[in-house]
Structures are given as C-alpha cells and as structure tokens.
Amino acid sequence: MNPFVMFAFPFARHAFLAASFVAVAAGWIGFYVVLRGTAFAAHALPKIGFAGASGALLFGVNSLFGVSLYSAIAALGIGALAERDRRDVATALVLALGLGTGALFLSLGNLYAADAMSLLFGQVLGVSSSGVVETACVSAAAIALVVAFHRVLLFTTVAREAALVRGASNRTADWALLASLGLATSAMMPVVGALLSFSLLVGPALAARHLAHRPWQAIVQSIALSLVITWLSLFLSFALGWPVGFFVACLSALAYAAARAISRALGRKTQAGAA
Numbered sequence: 001m002n003p004f005v006m007f008a009f010p011f012a013r014h015a016f017l018a019a020s021f022v023a024v025a026a027g028w029i030g031f032y033v034v035l036r037g038t039a040f041a042a043h044a045l046p047k048i049g050f051a052g053a054s055g056a057l058l059f060g061v062n063s064l065f066g067v068s069l070y071s072a073i074a075a076l077g078i079g080a081l082a083e084r085d086r087r088d089v090a091t092a093l094v095l096a097l098g099l100g101t102g103a104l105f106l107s108l109g110n111l112y113a114a115d116a117m118s119l120l121f122g123q124v125l126g127v128s129s130s131g132v133v134e135t136a137c138v139s140a141a142a143i144a145l146v147v148a149f150h151r152v153l154l155f156t157t158v159a160r161e162a163a164l165v166r167g168a169s170n171r172t173a174d175w176a177l178l179a180s181l182g183l184a185t186s187a188m189m190p191v192v193g194a195l196l197s198f199s200l201l202v203g204p205a206l207a208a209r210h211l212a213h214r215p216w217q218a219i220v221q222s223i224a225l226s227l228v229i230t231w232l233s234l235f236l237s238f239a240l241g242w243p244v245g246f247f248v249a250c251l252s253a254l255a256y257a258a259a260r261a262i263s264r265a266l267g268r269k270t271q272a273g274a275a
Contacts, residue, residue, distance in 0.1 A: 018135045025139035027226030030205030044095040046197035048074040051102030071182035142183035149176035196245035203252025207259035
C-alpha cells in the first residue's frame with residue numbers, strides 16, 4: 001500500500017501537520033532536558049497532563065485547556081518545591097498527586113475505555129483543523145521560551161560555577177525549562193498520549209547528543225530525528241492500523257541505540273588513527 005495515499009484524507013493531513021509541530025517542539029526542548037538531566041520531570045509532566053485532560057472531559061471543556069492548565073500548575077509546583085527539597089523528590093510528589101487526581105476525574109466522569117486510551121496513548125488521527133492551529137500555537141510558545149533563555153540554560157549547565165560568579169540564575173533556567181516542558185506536554189498529549197510523550201522528548205535528543213559536537217548541531221539533529229521518527233510512525237500507523245505511539249516509542253529507542261553504536265564505532269576509529 002502506498003503510504004502517501006493518506007494525504008488524500010483531510011484527517012490524515014491534519015494529523016501530519018499537528019505531529020510535525022509537536023516533533024519540532026519535542027526535538028528542540030528535548031535537547032535542554034537531556035543537557036540538564038531533567039528527564040524525570042519530562043517523564044512526569046505528561047502523566048500529570050493526563051489528569052488535566054481527564055478533568056477537561058469531566059467538565060466538558062477543551063482538552064488542550066485542561067492539559068495546559070494542569071501542566072502549568074504542575075511545573076510551578078515542581079519548581080517551588082525543588083527550591084526547598086531535591087528535584088526528584090518534588091517531582092515524585094507532584095506526579096503522585098497528579099495521577100491520583102486523574103484517577104478521580106476518570107471515576108467521577110464514568111469515561112469509556114476508549115476515552116482513557118486516547119488520553120494515555122494519543123489519537124493523532126482525530127485532530128481537527130482547529131486542533132492543528134492550537135497545537136501549532138502551543139508548540140511555538142514552548143520553543144520561543146527556550147530560545148529566549150537559551151544562553152542561561154546553556155551557561156548554567158556547562159559552566160555552573162562560572163555562571164554563579166557572573167550572576168546567571170540557575171533558578172531562572174529551571175523555571176524556564178519547566179514552563180516550556182509544560183507547554184510541550186500540552187501539545188504532545190493529543191499526538192502520542194500521556195504514556196509515550198517521554199520517548200519523543202528524550203529519544204531523539206539522546207541520539208543527537210551522541211552524534212553532535214556543538215549545541216546547535218545537537219538541536220538541529222534532535223529536531224530532524226524527531227521529525228523523521230514522527231513521520232515514519234504516522235505512515236506505519238496508517239498502513240498497519242497500529243497506534244502511532246507504539247511506533248514513536250520503538251523508533252525513538254532504535255534511534256538512540258543506533259546513535260550510540262555509531263558514536264562508539266567512530267570513537268574506536270579515532271583512537272586507532274591516533275595510535
């Protein structure tokens with residue numbers, strides 16, 4: 001079956017556009033997540049966004065609004081608690097509260113299994129034209145935030161002591177990254193769902209880290225890998241009828257494994273040449 005036949009259908013074109021916007025945001029922000037070692041927060045926020053989406057279904061409001069609101073509150077909570085306790089402890093506490101609230105919303109709303117599945121694993125083929133616009137706006141806002149704080153995020157990570165001497169705020173960098181993660185989570189939920197958003201955020205960025213030598217090279221490679229993984233996942237999902245999130249998770253892991261193998265092979269060649 002020709003995979004490009006999917007573009008004959010409006011819903012498939014909407015899915016392709018929405019997934020592309022999400023992939024760019026995930027690849028860009030994922031670079032900072034990997035760089036600063038905040039993978040646990042990147043894992044937790046989509047799960048907390050699940051509670052916001054289930055609450056939106058319960059109260060009959062836009063699901064993107066519910067995810068955005070809950071993700072923003074969670075990011076603020078993690079940032080505030082992390083100032084007094086370890087970040088992983090703060091993140092775990094907020095995650096537990098978010099999951100508990102999500103379970104309550106699902107119970108009160110008597111949601112069908114299909115509703116819960118779409119929240120957990122995404123339903124990109126059900127994105128409307130208005131949903132594409134919403135996804136594009138939220139993704140653009142998340143990218144704009146990390147671009148605005150790029151220097152602070154980079155400086156406070158690779159030269160923390162020098163950053164302190166020069167007055168660069170690590171707290172500001174943390175808040176900016178958490179806020180952008182919350183926005184990215186809101187955009188990714190309809191595409192890959194709460195459970196598998198982490199794979200698109202971290203997989204391509206980790207692979208790019210093993211292949212690139214400079215920050216901007218890593219960002220470009222992370223975005224490129226994220227787009228390729230997302231597009232290929234859509235084609236495979238359309239052709240086979242399997243969930244998009246499954247292919248995103250598998251291809252992200254495969255990209256990371258391949259990048260590590262290439263990095264090791266190139267490293268051995270370099271050492272051999274130097275010898």
